Amino acid sequence: MNIGEIARRAGVSRSTVSYALSGKRPVATSTRRRIQDVIDELGYRPNAAARALKEGRTRTIGLVIPPAGNRLTHMQLDFVASVVDAAARVDLDVLVSPSGRDHDRSFERLISVSRVDGVILMEISLEDSRVRRLQDAGLPFVGIGHTAGDQEMSWIDVDYAGLVRHCVRHLADLGHRRVALVTRSPELVAAGYGPAHRAREGFEKALAERGIDGVEVPCGDDARSGRECVTALLESHPDLTAVTTINEAALPGVQRALADAGLEVPYDFSLTAVAGRTWAEDFHPPLTAADVPALEMGEKAVSLLVERITTPDGPPRHILLAPSISLRSSTAAAPVGRRARTHPNGVR
Template structure:
């Protein structure tokens, strides 16, 4: 039994239940009575970890997000919504703080001015100065993602390397000899953004393992960039028959470009990757993909942070998720009529190049 169930049965929000329990904010007498009735009926008692948080200094956690000018993806917004909702369920407020570029001062204030009891960090790079700063400050924190040297931090992440490797193997089993990885934006790739770098590692390994030709391209996080990327790939690599991607926001553009090129999915061209379920369901036909459980990851990140705040000396926990790849209708056998007669790429079989 948890606050969410109490809220559902009492017909109120999770935050209203939290305020009624903590007395942190006023709740109407009738509403408080209804909530108390449900609590008494269910025999609810707050767990020990939640009670320990009541000794915190601020009852607020920080969520470090990318700058708003970067246009948060749907997946990133799911992370934010999940963290905020889960924190409210634990009677915690969330302070959003952008980081990067001109926003580094906001991140520093979050740490140095004792505004929060702990931090959840998004968009982590392989080498990330923010992680070092948090470790130095001794402030409890959890990463949605992790650095190359990850043993000192607590994190939850997706196995992008393993999942992309599996999608390429799937395409190889279908007879595709040349495949492209559509990655994230050039800026994120250049900055060492963890999912993009690990996706590259998995892609390169699978291409080499199966003796395929591979092309990696950076792509902006939007539909227009996805469309332009496919147009460029089809023009420069006419023998290309499949792509895999970690860029869900590019998927509508990928589909538009293939439609305009007169290519049927999956008869003429296959598409697969790692993305949120909303994007995979909207793709036509539905996308063969591993679904990123962003809502669940946000909830787990809050739980991990609560543990760190309550017991900061415990060893950091690492959660690496590998959701199954749902085989749907966007992948099919390689079209021999397109591959035949196409000139081989300069790299030759078993090579991966970057466009």
């Protein structure tokens, strides 16, 4: 028995049967019911497709990632991997779609032709048009991250404000009197990227609480940008002795900039971050950081989305995680007398 025979007996085209089974395009309720009656009569079971048809679902969820032209950070890759693994455990497929820049059509296709039962959004801005679009479409969705007005959406996020605040307090308690916050790319910050703005909030509170000076700089999500960013910081703020960051992709460049300046971590300069545990532990020296549980967050996002799909009228759920700061080897007491820096021309 095949789709052609089902189509013949139901009096529809093969493509209509295919669309009914896959959910890729809408099919009239009466037609869907007629096709299902033939499937039941013939005992046809095309893997999970018949079950999806009975349930009126595609058994596919969408995962909306940053633009495809961007290199995903280790943390973002952990989110993707954990969502795919968690979805597979509950017999769901994942359709990955980029959004932003030139990818608006991809996002629109994802939600406008019944391709998925629900969506998980990554990289959410304080004011995010994708959230409004999903709300207007009535499609269940969950955020890894959240907007400023978050009461009508379910989400899981990290307390960037609180964690950056704790990182700066730790540095201040070690005697550092001028600290820099290295955030994400200028484009993301300008677009209202939530973690960057919340990190700024925590940074400014900690500076005021401890009575120390600070400077915030955006930085591209790559090692080269990290190197350029910190090189410029050291030149403009020679009394800078510590950096905290939410940009793990820039950290190798940050480290190279410090080495270029003849500064050794942690004896001459301290580093803290909000980053994935694996990234922090593999850093040299191991990084004092708030360890973001990216794998747990992706898994929980799938669980929240399944709740939204099965109970669409249920109240939105909000999960804000505040992992502890793991003290490793990248922080130490502020240097009493800064070691002379080695300039590119070799002059000390």
